[in-house]
Amino acid sequence: xxxxTYYITTPIFYPNDRLHIGHAYSATVTDTLARYxxxxxxxxxxxxxxxxxxxxxxxxxxxxxxxxxQFVDEIVxxxxxxxxxxxxxxxxxxxxxxxxxxxxxxxxFTKLQDQGDIYLGEYEGWYxxxxxxxxxxxxxxxxxxxxxxxxVERVREKSxxxxxxxxxxxxxxxxxxxxxFIVPESRKNxxxxxxxxxxxxxxxxxxxxxxxxxxxxxxxxxxxxxWLDALxxxxxxxxxxxxxxxxxxxxxxxxxxxxxxxxxxxxRFHAIYWPIILMALDLPLPKQVVGHGWLLMKDGKMSxxxxxxxxxxxxxxxxxxxxxxxxxxxxxxxxxxxxFTLESMMERLNYDLANDLGNLLHRTLSMVxxxxxxxxxxxxxxxxxxxxxxxxxxxxxxxxxxxxxxYDFSGALAAIWTIVRRGNQYIDEMAPWALNxxxxxxxxxxxxxxxxxxxxxxxxxxxxxxxxxxxxxxxxLGLDVSVADRRSxxxxxxxxxxxxRLPSGQATQKVEPLFMRLDVEKEIAELEALLAGExxxGExxxGExxxxxxAKSLEVAAAESPKAEPEGVxxxxxxxxxxxxxxxxxxxxxxxxxEKADKLLKLQLDLGYERRQVVSGIAKFYTPEELAGxxxxxxxxxxxxxxxxxxxxxxxxxxxxGDQLRLATVAGDIELGAVVK
RNA sequence: GGCGGAGUAGCUCAGCUGGUUAGAGCAUACGGUUCAUACCCGUAGGGUCGGGGGUUCGAGUCCCUCCUCCGCUACCA
Numbered sequence: 001x002x003x004x005t006y007y008i009t010t011p012i013f014y015p016n017d018r019l020h021i022g023h024a025y026s027a028t029v030t031d032t033l034a035r036y037x038x039x040x041x042x043x044x045x046x047x048x049x050x051x052x053x054x055x056x057x058x059x060x061x062x063x064x065x066x067x068x069x070q071f072v073d074e075i076v077x078x079x080x081x082x083x084x085x086x087x088x089x090x091x092x093x094x095x096x097x098x099x100x101x102x103x104x105x106x107x108x109f110t111k112l113q114d115q116g117d118i119y120l121g122e123y124e125g126w127y128x129x130x131x132x133x134x135x136x137x138x139x140x141x142x143x144x145x146x147x148x149x150x151x152v153e154r155v156r157e158k159s160x161x162x163x164x165x166x167x168x169x170x171x172x173x174x175x176x177x178x179x180x181f182i183v184p185e186s187r188k189n190x191x192x193x194x195x196x197x198x199x200x201x202x203x204x205x206x207x208x209x210x211x212x213x214x215x216x217x218x219x220x221x222x223x224x225x226x227w228l229d230a231l232x233x234x235x236x237x238x239x240x241x242x243x244x245x246x247x248x249x250x251x252x253x254x255x256x257x258x259x260x261x262x263x264x265x266x267x268r269f270h271a272i273y274w275p276i277i278l279m280a281l282d283l284p285l286p287k288q289v290v291g292h293g294w295l296l297m298k299d300g301k302m303s304x305x306x307x308x309x310x311x312x313x314x315x316x317x318x319x320x321x322x323x324x325x326x327x328x329x330x331x332x333x334x335x336x337x338x339x340f341t342l343e344s345m346m347e348r349l350n351y352d353l354a355n356d357l358g359n360l361l362h363r364t365l366s367m368v369x370x371x372x373x374x375x376x377x378x379x380x381x382x383x384x385x386x387x388x389x390x391x392x393x394x395x396x397x398x399x400x401x402x403x404x405x406x407y408d409f410s411g412a413l414a415a416i417w418t419i420v421r422r423g424n425q426y427i428d429e430m431a432p433w434a435l436n437x438x439x440x441x442x443x444x445x446x447x448x449x450x451x452x453x454x455x456x457x458x459x460x461x462x463x464x465x466x467x468x469x470x471x472x473x474x475x476x477l478g479l480d481v482s483v484a485d486r487r488s489x490x491x492x493x494x495x496x497x498x499x500x501r502l503p504s505g506q507a508t509q510k511v512e513p514l515f516m517r518l519d520v521e522k523e524i525a526e527l528e529a530l531l532a533g534e535x536x537x538g539e540x541x542x543g544e545x546x547x548x549x550x551a552k553s554l555e556v557a558a559a560e561s562p563k564a565e566p567e568g569v570x571x572x573x574x575x576x577x578x579x580x581x582x583x584x585x586x587x588x589x590x591x592x593x594x595e596k597a598d599k600l601l602k603l604q605l606d607l608g609y610e611r612r613q614v615v616s617g618i619a620k621f622y623t624p625e626e627l628a629g630x631x632x633x634x635x636x637x638x639x640x641x642x643x644x645x646x647x648x649x650x651x652x653x654x655x656x657x658g659d660q661l662r663l664a665t666v667a668g669d670i671e672l673g674a675v676v677k
Numbered sequence: 678g679g680c681g682g683a684g685u686a687g688c689u690c691a692g693c694u695g696g697u698u699a700g701a702g703c704a705u706a707c708g709g710u711u712c713a714u715a716c717c718c719g720u721a722g723g724g725u726c727g728g729g730g731g732u733u734c735g736a737g738u739c740c741c742u743c744c745u746c747c748g749c750u751a752c753c754a
Contacts, residue, residue: 184682186680186681186682187681187749189680189681190680190681190748190749190750192680193679193680193681193750194679194680194681194749194750194751195750198679198750198751264748264749265748265749268749294748331689331690333690333691336682336683337682337683337747337748339689344689344703347689347702347703350714351702351703352702354714354716355714355716355717356716356717358714359713359714359716359717360713360717361713362712362713362714362716363712363713363714363716363717364712364713365713366712366713367712367713370712371712402693406693410690410691411691414691414701414702417702421718424716424717424718425717425718425719427712427713427717427718428709428710428717428718428719429718431710431711431712432712433710433711433712436712513713513714514714515714516714517714517715517716594752599752599753600752600753614754615752615753615754616753616754617752617753617754618753619753620753635754638754639754640754641754643752643753643754648754649754650754651754652754661753
């Protein structure tokens with residue numbers, strides 16, 4: 001009989017830096033599902049990996065003075081080590097630099113090109129020459145390279161494009177036929193309203209080659225760009241088109257994927273580009289694309305430039321992988337952003353793990369030692385109390401199952417903890433110490449047996465969430481956890497519903513408490529010191545503040561960046577470069593808001609010798625009324641463009657920092673049209 | 678501007694397809710217990726469920742509208 005398969009993936013991570021706790025969260029939730037499905041008897045395939053072909057990776061390597069591949073190897077080793085330590089039970093780890101991936105990506109490219117899905121067109125955008133990197137209009141920061149802050153130039157060159165629009169209708173239909181395709185559902189509307197319904201643009205899938213990346217077949221001048229390369233990992237890892245029958249069998253067995261798990265910012269690529277690529281390849285679509293929220297710090301999104309990145313290794317060293325996993329899974333409402341604070345982590349570890357769970361096992365074992373000679377006593381008949389306990393357990397197990405089906409990890413753990421709490425209550429109500437005094441040894445034994453048995457059940461239920469703790473619990477209950485076929489016996493998932501499956505007579509082991517209680521204040525003080533040290537070690541530079549949120553408040557921003565160095569200091573230019581820019585004094589005759597644009601104002605300017613219209617993005621800072629009559633400085637020889645349908649002949653100067661902006665003007669009266677230099 | 682999310686006890690959050698006195702944990706106050714990692718158990722106080730309308734026998738839960746915060750997206754020549 002064939003088992004049902006379950007193919008689950010994490011995104012492939014960028015190896016240009018060490019991973020942080022947000023990545024650990026992605027991996028942990030995926031792993032929890034994989035472990036759960038295995039326990040439930042599924043034939044699980046769990047894939048993770050790294051996205052290594054970006055030019056940014058090559059650049060980082062150069063900065064570090066290393067061969068690119070060697071540089072990447074080192075980072076991949078650190079990622080794999082982290083996953084090992086966190087108990088991430090992946091079945092395969094794909095690196096996009098491996099031949100098994102690169103060769104197939106080329107085959108896919110050729111196939112799509114032959115079908116006419118990929119065509120040679122013209123790319124137009126911004127290029128940072130020293131960085132050899134391309135940017136779209138909106139990636140630019142103040143019109144400069146977001147990475148290095150240097151000038152970028154407008155380029156226009158041949159490039160390959162994927163005809164996305166061809167498949168848009170089919171994708172929309174797929175969304176309708178499969179309402180569960182995108183989780184949470186709210187993202188689906190975003191995809192439709194923002195991208196699909198307005199019309200999909202063709203996706204640029206190549207870049208100029210620079211000695212790193214996957215060459216476009218038959219065109220060594222270019223490499224395959226990002227998404228076509230990255231997304232296809234999910235099938236190249238299954239041997240798609242490999243021509244090797246053993247490997248292609250994986251494809252037949254596991255595709256389509258059951259779940260692609262990821263953080264919310266890349267749902268778009270998985271819910272639009274990826275299905276379309278698959279349609280073009282005539283492959284079935286994944287069953288579900290699941291986007292979880294972000295782990296935020298108290299001061300907003302984690303980013304290196306803020307210096308608030310938490311290294312999961314540090315937390316594992318100090319508290320164990322299970323403790324970290326428990327905290328992440330329990331404290332964060334899946335799908336929503338969660339705030340990481342050391343305080344909340346300490347509280348979870350103390351209250352839930354040390355006090356409730358750890359202490360329950362510990363107090364029980366010490367009574368078994370004291371009253372029963374350290375042997376698991378005989379069960380004894382159930383009374384009403386045990387019947388009710390049994391019902392509570394069956395209900396809780398059902399809740400755990402339902403919660404996991406909807407990715408509610410926190411709810412699942414909360415359900416398990418109702419059992420733990422009931423266990424502590426049970427001991428208090430039964431008062432084994434009183435039974436001992438009264439000489440009711442049989443009942444005493446039965447009560448302790450039941451409590452141990454409950455620990456067996458809790459141990460089983462915790463297996464998806466915590467890879468190490470359950471085995472420690474079982475060992476303390478005197479069970480042989482090395483038995484291979486234990487799944488059919490008292491430790492199977494099904495046995496979590498049944499009280500009384502714990503064997504008796506064997507010796508218990510009283511060892512170290514499962515989780516130590518922490519001195520919260522002391523821990524936080526020490527951790528903060530350690531984290532500060534980590535940040536100090538970090539590299540200088542802006543890192544990947546790719547979508548750093550607009551500074552929440554200036555106070556915060558200021559407090560966080562003591563560096564006095566102004567942003568965007570660039571290379572020196574000659575006077576002849578500056579002379580190209582024609583700056584003139586102008587007076588604002590009138591200004592008006594532009595409909596449907598909240599940053600734009602349309603200004604009529606008087607230059608003395610002529611009048612012209614300029615569109616400026618200052619609506620957030622100036623009202624039309626206060627602008628009228630103002631003297632401003634205009635870049636008068638800028639190529640005209642249209643913005644929101646309005647022609648703009650030039651640009652007015654303003655100084656800005658963070659979310660502050662002030663218009664530049666001249667200090668006193670001067671004739672309109674005067675040249676500024 | 679478009680789309681989406683959030684706004685529930687002091688704090689962090691649950692409340693699925695509308696149904697008896699709105700829940701949990703933490704915090705606070707009081708009490709119990711001693712087996713245990715000064716743990717555990719119990720009781721209590723505390724919420725006009727962002728504001729305002731509406732549908733309904735009945736709404737935190739559906740509809741409209743407004744406010745605040747957040748995200749995505751277009752627009753800062």
